[in-house]
Amino acid sequence: MRLGFHLSIAGSLLRAIQQAQVLGCQALQIFVQNPRAWKWREIPRPEIEAFISARRLAGLGPLAVHLTYLPNLASVDAALYQKSRERLARELALARELEADYLICHPGHAALEPESFRRVARTLAAAVAQTSPPPLVLIENTAGQGQELGWRPEHLGMIMRRAEVPLGLCLDTSHAFGAGYDLRHPAGVARLLLEIAQGPGLERLKIIHLNDSRAPLGSRRDRHAHLGQGTIGLEGFRQFFSHPWLRPAAAIMETPKRHQADEWRNLLCARSLTSTKMLLG
Ligand SMILES: [Zn+2]
Numbered sequence: 001m002r003l004g005f006h007l008s009i010a011g012s013l014l015r016a017i018q019q020a021q022v023l024g025c026q027a028l029q030i031f032v033q034n035p036r037a038w039k040w041r042e043i044p045r046p047e048i049e050a051f052i053s054a055r056r057l058a059g060l061g062p063l064a065v066h067l068t069y070l071p072n073l074a075s076v077d078a079a080l081y082q083k084s085r086e087r088l089a090r091e092l093a094l095a096r097e098l099e100a101d102y103l104i105c106h107p108g109h110a111a112l113e114p115e116s117f118r119r120v121a122r123t124l125a126a127a128v129a130q131t132s133p134p135p136l137v138l139i140e141n142t143a144g145q146g147q148e149l150g151w152r153p154e155h156l157g158m159i160m161r162r163a164e165v166p167l168g169l170c171l172d173t174s175h176a177f178g179a180g181y182d183l184r185h186p187a188g189v190a191r192l193l194l195e196i197a198q199g200p201g202l203e204r205l206k207i208i209h210l211n212d213s214r215a216p217l218g219s220r221r222d223r224h225a226h227l228g229q230g231t232i233g234l235e236g237f238r239q240f241f242s243h244p245w246l247r248p249a250a251a252i253m254e255t256p257k258r259h260q261a262d263e264w265r266n267l268l269c270a271r272s273l274t275s276t277k278m279l280l281g
Pocket residue numbers: 066106140
């Protein structure tokens with residue numbers, strides 16, 4: 001399993017590659033714009049080309065782009081919905097230019113009703129149809145905070161079926177735990193993977209977001225923690241990774257960013273967890 005982090009592109013796209021190399025990552029996730037603003041920074045062609053060649057040289061892959069935070073693909077507000085659709089299409093096109101493998105997005109916030117899932121499906125289908133060939137769009141499970149959709153695999157399966165374009169799945173361990181799936185115990189892991197198998201399908205699971213949680217089980221809250229320092233814990237993750245159905249190509253950590261020592265530690269933990277997996281598998 002290839003391991004990596006979500007890394008910052010503040011200043012330049014190349015910064016994320018350099019940082020990934022310092023850390024010894026194999027996979028990488030980035031935002032392609034400031035995640036908390038609608039303002040668009042046009043990225044100069046030479047910067048894009050430098051990024052592509054540096055990534056090739058570093059042998060980094062898969063490369064995932066995470067959609068920025070402001071778009072709400074399920075919004076009932078017509079203006080926000082339109083803006084979100086345009087933004088998704090624009091970020092997907094940029095992800096393609098950067099030769100990203102995946103674009104990861106959350107389903108959005110809206111009432112838990114079939115029309116909300118239809119809106120998300122229409123948005124995703126339109127963006128995918130506009131970009132050719134697009135990086136594979138992965139929908140990420142959520143903790144279900146507030147009106148957040150996607151805290152059950154069934155929600156993601158509904159969107160995928162309605163979109164009628166190829167879509168994949170990104171499984172965030174911290175979000176799943178917040179949504180009530182107890183990854184520390186075989187029954188909790190089995191329930192989650194069974195629901196994925198029955199909803200989106202296990203073959204769609206491409207990326208794991210490997211995060212511990214600061215929130216209690218089933219709290220519907222989204223708080224990431226360093227591996228082994230949260231409510232899932234290393235023993236919990238060991239349990240999670242021992243399930244034979246779990247075979248994603250890459251795990252990406254979105255752990256809090258304070259000291260570089262934390263990244264080294266998280267990477268060591270992740271390596272020990274996933275190498276046990278390889279021995280077992
Ligand atoms: Zn996410």
